[in-house]
Amino acid sequence: MTRSAVLGAGAWGTAFAKILAEAGSHVTIWARRESVAATIRERRINEGSLPGVKLPERVTATSDLAAAVAETDFVFLAVPSQTLRGNLADWAGHLPPDATLVSLMKGIELGTTKRMSQVIVETARVAPERVVVVSGPNLAPEIAAEQPAATVVAGLDAARAQLVQQAIALPYIRPYTSDDVIGCELGGAVKNVIALAYGMATAMGMGDNTKASLITRGLAETARLGVALGADPMTFAGLAGLGDLVATCSSPLSRNRTFGEHLGRGESLEAAQASTKQTAEGVKSCLAIRDLARAHGVEMPITEQVERVCHEGVDPRVAVKLLMGREMKPE
Incomplete structure (x- = not known):
């Protein structure tokens, strides 16, 4: 035994x-x-x-x-x-x-x-x-x-x-x-950041189209970074990628989604932390993931905006406008 x-x-x-x-x-x-x-x-x-x-x-x-x-x-x-x-x-x-x-x-x-x-x-x-x-x-x-x-x-x-x-x-x-250790770890880390964005969107009353877009574009960000670091892109279509992302975004049990909801209601980072009393890993990881992406020349626009809301005091509604106003490009 x-x-x-x-x-x-x-x-x-x-x-x-x-x-x-x-x-x-x-x-x-x-x-x-x-x-x-x-x-x-x-x-x-x-x-x-x-x-x-x-x-x-x-x-x-x-x-x-x-x-x-x-x-x-x-x-x-x-x-x-x-x-x-x-x-x-x-x-x-x-x-x-x-x-x-x-x-x-x-x-x-x-x-x-x-x-x-x-x-x-x-x-x-x-x-x-x-x-x-x-x-x-x-x-x-x-x-x-x-x-x-x-x-x-x-x-x-x-x-x-x-x-x-x-x-x-x-x-x-x-x-x-x-x-694929790299892919599994990146999937687990980045999904917390995307769940913060999902929680913000939920609190702002945004609908299923918005939420579906956040999940799928969030998955695209994760996969881009993973491939740049040597991960197998198929990992992100599996349990450690899409599976973990969907669960963390959609469940009220998710700490990161719940934390994002507090931010989406206009609370400060400090107030959200006081309300949840639990560790939302995405709050700190979004800084490190942003830096990792920049170091490898990978675009991660949702992660960038989550970092700005969490650590630069940007209003979540402004962050949404910035995401939607980005230059048009192929999927």
């Missing part, structure tokens, strides 16, 4: 611990606060992140990182993307020498414009083949409620990816493997 650690006690980390335990692994959740870890141990629930969801007996929790990762086969990383480098700098010395490191995060690092797998390789000083990425339409409350879903497990080492696939396969989770 495998042993797994999930580093991060947010909604997705907690839901993923449930998946792993139900698929047969012994799981330890690492929580920053001992009070959260104690509640999980004693009551088998993480009320702050995933209320009402009972965790299996195979799940325990600790605030001691070394204890969490000791003798594990898999270490699943589920912290906010912009905190990964700092956390890993502290954790690297405790990681088991051959454990597979699995990224559950969806973002691009500010400043470096690196994908999460690249940050893991660099900071933990491990071979790229040891890193696996999980991506796709993964709304934590739905998965915790055992609603059927599919996901993608991507890695350079096919054998490791298959081991992760086996470790999470359940009657309600169907994982597919892929070797």
Whole structure:
């Protein structure tokens, strides 16, 4: 029987611990606060992140990182993307020498414009083949409620990816493997930015034509950037591309869509953050994705306008006019 650690006690980390335990692994959740870890141990629930969801007996929790990762086969990383480098700098010395490191995060690092797998390789000083990425339409409350879903497990080492696939396969989770780490990570990061735009459009009362246009043109932006970085364009037609994009844009459970709705109602970035009280990865990632696109000469007009709304105070209605007024061109 495998042993797994999930580093991060947010909604997705907690839901993923449930998946792993139900698929047969012994799981330890690492929580920053001992009070959260104690509640999980004693009551088998993480009320702050995933209320009402009972965790299996195979799940325990600790605030001691070394204890969490000791003798594990898999270490699943589920912290906010912009905190990964700092956390890993502290954790690297405790990681088991051959454990597979699995990224559950969806973002691009500010400043470096690196994908999460690249940050893991660099900071933990491990071979790229040891890193696996999980991506796709993964709304934590739905998965915790055992609603059927599919996901993608991507890695350079096919054998490791298959081991992760086996470790999470359940009657309600169907994982597919892929070797396109770049495409899966970009799909997961950019969809958060497009979901912010979708949320803004929703709050402004725009219709289905607008929303469909945002999804399809957002997918085009993602694919252009992915191809420029060496991704397989077909990845963006799959679960980690279109699948994740549709789920994140259309679902009221999506943090990024919800955050975008606050912005679309005219709230400031600070007010929206205070209202949601959760991490909307797209808010920070839009800066890094914009910089990454510019560095590779890729046009990403929706991403550009989302960044301007989030960080330059541009009115969302002005951003829409700027998008619609761009020079005409072939699709």
